[in-house]
Amino acid sequence: MTHYINRRGLLKASGAMALLSGLASPSILRAQTPVVKIGVLEPLTGNLAYNGTQCAAGAKFAAEAINAAGGIKSMGGAQIELVIVDAESRPEVAAAAVDTLAEAGVCAFTGASASALGLASSQAAAKYDLAQVFSVGTAEAIVERGLHNVFRYTPGVNKITAVAMDNLKLLNDGAGNPVKTAAIIHEDGPFGTSMADLIEKTLPDQGITVVERIAHPTPHRDFNNIALRVKASKADIIIPSNYINEYTLMTRALQQQRVELMAIYSVLGGAASNIKFVRENNDLAQYVIDCNHWYDPKKEASQALAASVAAAGLDMTYDVMVAYATIQVVADALERGASDDRLKMIEALAASDYADSIMPYGPTKFVNGDNVSAAPVNLQVRGDKIEVIFPAEYATAEPVFPRPAAG
Template sequence: MKRTTSITRRGATDVLAGVLALFLTGPAFSQTKEVKVGVLLPLTGGTATIGNQTKVGAEIAAELINAAGGIKSMGGAKLTLVFADTQSKPDVGVAETERLIQRENVALIVGAYNSAVTFPATEVAERYKTPWLVSGAVKDEITERGFKYIFRPNNKATYDAREQLDAIDQLKAETGKGPKTIGLFYEGTDWGRSHAANIKKLIKDRGYRITLDESYPPNQTDFSAQLLKIRATKPEALIVVAYTPDHILFTRQFHESRLYMPYGIHSVGGGSEDPSFYKAVPAGAVKYMFVQDDFQVDIMRAAKDPTAISADSKFRAAMGYGLNSYGAQGVSNMYIVKDALERAGSADKEKLREALAKTDITSGPALITGYRRIQFDGEGQNTFAHGVISQNLNGERRTVWPAENRLADVKPTWPLPDPSGR
C-alpha cells in the first residue's frame, strides 16, 4: 500500500512538473521581451554634436515605438538601445563594433555617421554576419563591396555631388546667370575625398571649370594659407566639405577676409547641417550660403503627420531647437528597424537580414527625412534616397532645390549681391 502511494505521489509530481515546464516554455514565455539594437555614433570627439543629435532622435523613436506597443509580431518586444561611442576615430569604432556584437549580443547595429569609421566597422559586422543600418555615412564604397549585411537608407557621395551640381544648373537655367569656375575645398578623410572625386567626375559635361582643388587635414587651427589660395584662384562658386569644428573656423575666417563669391558657398551637409555651427558664427557669415541637406529643414512648417510632430516636439524639448537632419535620421533609422523586425517576427540575424533586403517603405515615420521611398538594391543602397539644397535667406535655411520642394514664399538669391557695392 505504501509502495502504491509512493508511486502515485511521484506520478503526480511528474505531471505537475511537466505542466509547469510547458507553461514556462509556451507562447507567453517564448516571446522575446526586448530587442537589443547597437547604436554606434561619435558621442565625443570632433563630430560629437552631430552624433548626439542622432542619438536623441533614435531615443525619441524608440520611446514612441515602445509606447505604441513595441514589436507586435514579437509579442510586444521593446527596443533596447545599446549606445557605443566611436570618439570619431576609426580604430575605436572597429573595437566598439566588436564589443557590441560579441559582448552585448545586439541583433543589429545602426551607425556610425563618419565614413572613415563606418567603412572599416561595417567590414567587422559583415564578418560576424550582423545586419548594419548605415546612418549618415556617404562614402560610395560602403555599399559597393558586395556585402550582404550592410544597408544604407541615406544618400551616398555620388548622390550628394550630383544634387549640388543639379541645383547650380537649375538656378542658372532660371536666371540665365551662373558660374563658369568652381572651387573645391574639402576635408582630407574618406568623406571629403570621395565627394571631391565625384564632383570632378560629374562636372566634365556641365561646362564648368575647376580652378581650385584643395584638401586640408581635419582639426585645423588656421585657414589663412588656404584662403590665400582661394583669393588667388578666384572661383565664382565654392564647394565646401567640412565637419563642424573646421566649418566654424573656416566660415569665420572667410567672412573676415571679405572675399566675394558671386555664386556662393555650397556646403555639402556636415557642419552646415549642425545647429551648433550656426550658433558659433556671425549671422552675416552664413547669409546666402547653400547647403546640401539630408532633411528638408523648412518642411516642419507644414507637417501634419502626428508622429513627426511628436518627434519634433520631443527633440525641441531635449535640444532647444527643432528636428534637424541628424535627429531625423535617428528617428528614421529606428522606424526602419521596427519595420524589418515586424516582418521578420524575430531578432534572429539571418531573418532580420532577409527582412531588411526586402524593405519597401512608402509611407510612415521612416520617411520623416523626406525620402519618397526606402527600398534597397542588391548592394544595400536605397536608390530612392535624396536630399535638398537650402539657401540661408533672412536668417533661415529655405529649400530652393528641387523647385517642386520650394515653399510658396521662397525666392532664391542668385547671383549674390556684392557687399562692396561693385
C-alpha cells in the same frame, strides 16, 4: 529604454548626452515586457562628438515614439532597448566597439556619422552576421564591398553630387549664368575626396572652370592659407564638403580675408545645414546653400520630432533626422520579420519596402545594400532659419542666387 556602454568612461553629461545618460532602464518593466535590443554606434567623444551625440539623440526619440505606439507588435509588443556605444571618432575604436554590441545581444545597429567609421564598423560586424543600417555614410566604398550586412538608408556621394550639380545648373541658368569659376574645398577622407573628384569632373560640362581644389585633414584648425588661395584664384563660388568644425572655421577665415564670392554652394557642408552654425555665426551663414540629408518638414511625424527636439533643448539637425529614420527602418524590419535573429534581420532589411519614414523618400529599395529610393534636398539659410529650396514638392522658400552683394 537605453543602455549606454562607454568603453573609456568618457561620458560628459551635457547637451544631447545629458539627455541620453539620464535615461533609466527599469527592471520591473524589463521583467514584464519583452525587449529587443538595437545598437547605436556613434562618435560621442572626439572631433565628431557633436554629430554623434545628435545622432544618438535622434535614435532615442525614434525608440521612444515606437515604444509609445505599442513597440514591435509582431513580437508581443516588444520594447526597443537601445545599446549606445562610443566610436570615439576613430575607425579602430568603431571596429572594436562592434564586439561590445555583439556581446550585448543587439539584433542590428545604426551609425556611425562618418564614412571612415562606418567602413570599419560594418567590416567588423560582418563576421557576426550583424546588420548595420547607416545613419550617415556617403562614401560609395560602403556599398561596393559586397558585404551582406550593410544597409545604407541615406543617399551616397554619387547621388548627392549628381543632384547637387543638377540643381546648381538650374540656379545658374536661372540667374543668367553669372558663375564661371569655382574653387572646391574638401576634407581629405573617403567622402570628401570622392565627392570632389565627381564635382571637378562635372563642372566643366556646365561651363564652370575649376580654378582651385584644396584638400584638408580632419581636424584642421587654420584656414587662413586656404582662404588666401581662394581669394587669389578669384573664384566666383566655392563648393565645400567638410565637417561642422572645419566648415565654421573656413567661413570665418573667408570673412577675415575679405574673400568676395557670388555664393557658397555646399555639398554635404558640415555646418551649412546646421542650425547651431546659423545661430552662432548668423552673418556668415546668410544665403549659404547646401545639398544634404533632410527630412520632409511637412510630415506629421517630422513635426512631432521637431517638437520633441525643441522640448529637449537640442538642435534640430540632419543627424537627428537620419538617426531617427534608421531606427524606423530597423523597427519595420523587426515588425515584418517578427524576430530579432541576426540573419533574419538581414533578410528582412534586404526585402524592405518601408514608406513611412520622416525622410523625403519613396518606399525603401535596397540594391546591393544601397537604398536607391534615397535622395538629398537643397537648403538655404535665410535669417535664422534653414529653408528647403529644392525639390519643389518639399520647398519652404524660393532660392536666392547669387547671394546679395554685401553692402
